[in-house]
Amino acid sequence: MKMKQRSIEEYVFREYDLYPIRVAPHRNVFRITTDWGEFALKFTQMPGHFIEGIFHTVQYLHNRGFTHLCPIIPNKFGDVVVPGNEGCYYLSPWVSGKHEILEEQWEEEVVGLMATMHHLTGSEESVYMDEEWLKGIAFRWKSKMKRMKYCYQVARSREYPSPFDVVFATNFTSLWEIGKKAHRILLNWSKGRKVKLKKCFTHGHIHQNNMIYTSEGKWVWIDLHHCRMDSPIRDMKSFYRHHLSAYDWKFEIGESWQEIYQDYHPLEKEEWILLYLLLLFPEPVISLIDRYYMKNCQWSEIKSVTKLEREIHSIYQSDTFLTGKLYTMGDLEPLTD
Template identity: 20%
Template sequence: MNMGKKKEEKELQEIFDSFGADPEVLREWDLAVEKIKAVRGVLRIKTPAGYRALKKVSVTESRVRFVQQAVDHLAGKGFPGVPRFIRTKYGDPYVVHATGIYYLTDWMPGKEADLKKAKNVFLAAETLAKLHNAGAGFEGGGFGQETREDFSAQWGRYQAKLSSYDASLEDRREQNVMDESYRTHRSELNKMIHHAAEQLGNSPYGQILEWARENKTICHGSFSRQNLIVDKERLAVVDFDHCHYGHPVHDLGALLTRYMPRYDWDASIGFSILDVYRAVREITAEEMTVLAAYLSFPQRTLEVVEAYFERTRDWDTGRFANRFRKQLALDEGREMFVQDLIARYGLNLSAPSFAPHLEGLEEYDDLESMESSSVETRDDGWETREGSAVEVSENVSVQVEEETPDVSLVSHGDEYGEELEDEAGQSEPNVRFALPRVKQRKPQKPGPWRPRP
């Protein structure tokens, strides 16, 4: 074997190794690889037939089957631009391998949605409503029916964590600026949490969960900018790995909680988001009441506290303190928006008013930094940087050998980085990797309602 061929094989193997994957799975689809790079949790592969996305997941087989069936259901109901699983040459939707479970989809062209632009937020709201409409009536597998429905359980876990954080502070001899900020505002956090829990308990939350169970509705579970791909005026939704049975309020509430802080919880933006959503899928009075209770919870502020005490972010204490205080200031705007929501729609809830009024905060623009652990954004370009991608002058084809290893293939049916190309820019044509064979009730439409004057 000549040196160029060896180098390309080595580089391809290195990319798969860095991804924790095994290139032998490529032959299950007979993929002829021209380019490949790791991009936000998937391998983006250029083939003669177009771009593909190969993903490896470390979950149960039943979970992958649930996702695959949910995606097929959405596509069958007319939801556009959903990346369906591409079946292997044996007709299977995914591959079970010793290193994990792999599935292949088309690569959705475009860029991550810039949700700092209000028009993209409105487009996201419209798309989410269409997803919820299409997701009704899904008769999928047995995963996810109860596991993610009740967000009040998550609130309870936060309360337990805060108690443990309080105890850890008592054991510290010295208090830093973040410790002091947390201590100063701990009582206000507690009031916000208890008020939200009380309002949720007084809301028709049980009723809307029962409706969701009867109508078998799908939530995306991770409806964030990384998974919203804009191509011209079209918006595609990718990464359904977190989809589950649940009520649409969960997705809608998460969208507002995640992106309204960028607009300082401006009521005109928030009501426009809701109006765009309602134009596609009406929101009942009961659902709006639950949504208002959901938005009463200081989710983003607690995420900062959790990241600090559990050291999931590599920030210094000053940045944590600044971020914490900024989120508390945004909580004041969030509570004002909930007050407006309750007044506009005449909801039977008590308006929250517990967040502190903070002034003179240091400015920063990293509101997106809690959203993803990814270090890069999606880019469909193939920028050249030394050391992390392989490009073959013609194609890397995967050939089948008769040898059969101890790997089985099922019989049924977060994260986009920059590419690094071969530093020499030269390669031998038709490099071939000889890989071993791998074994193998009708949805109820909520009634319309109008806000009270």
């Protein structure tokens, strides 16, 4: 639900003993200004017990000295969430700062912080994913490629193609070949495979829009309602996709990030290969294309084309890096038609 379509029920303020001077929508939260501080009030449709689990994990991390996750403030009764219409609210302190900094390769610090969080919350219980599970990923990829092919046929059939149609149709063959390559590598690699995946607390959306650099020179991660126990691959895939593209997927930068992560929270070779396979498949651009042709895209034509061109450029740049990483890590057979 869009923020501008939602107003806060009055009782929510009473639950926190808040007496607002000003309430302003800001991105996907409400910025609450009071005489004794500023707060971020978030509405979510996630179940309340999920938010409670996040609250306790963030507390655990703060007690261990890892204070880079924005804390959640219980209400005056000690409840972590306040029920609302079709969801619930949770409150956090307002974090002032900026989302961008000028220092070169600031991402290396964030990779180290991400690995530290994963290490501190790592579960002793690992999950083993076998060949059938990996083939399930391949099956989903094949379904997505069929959707992309259908969208291509729609684009080609239009008497008056849109700018989006033209860009997509021009690049379809290359995108198809990259997707097919990822699919074939995954199927070849999955034969007789059992992948041991570590489990830890993951943020899910670690990228610049959800990170604030404070005046004290500290990174604080916000927007925690998607956090959950999962494979660290979840966070790394999101971060690589958002930020390695800024360096045109240069091999030495990606290699450096992997080495930094390994220093704090070592992963098995199979975990890295799975990460790079997931990154190789052009899922972001396929999802964007699907949204456009299924009329689920709320952007203007110009913005849609701009995002498509940016995603396609990133896919082409990443192809060289990821294919190189997959084969230099070994035990992958050359593709044959």
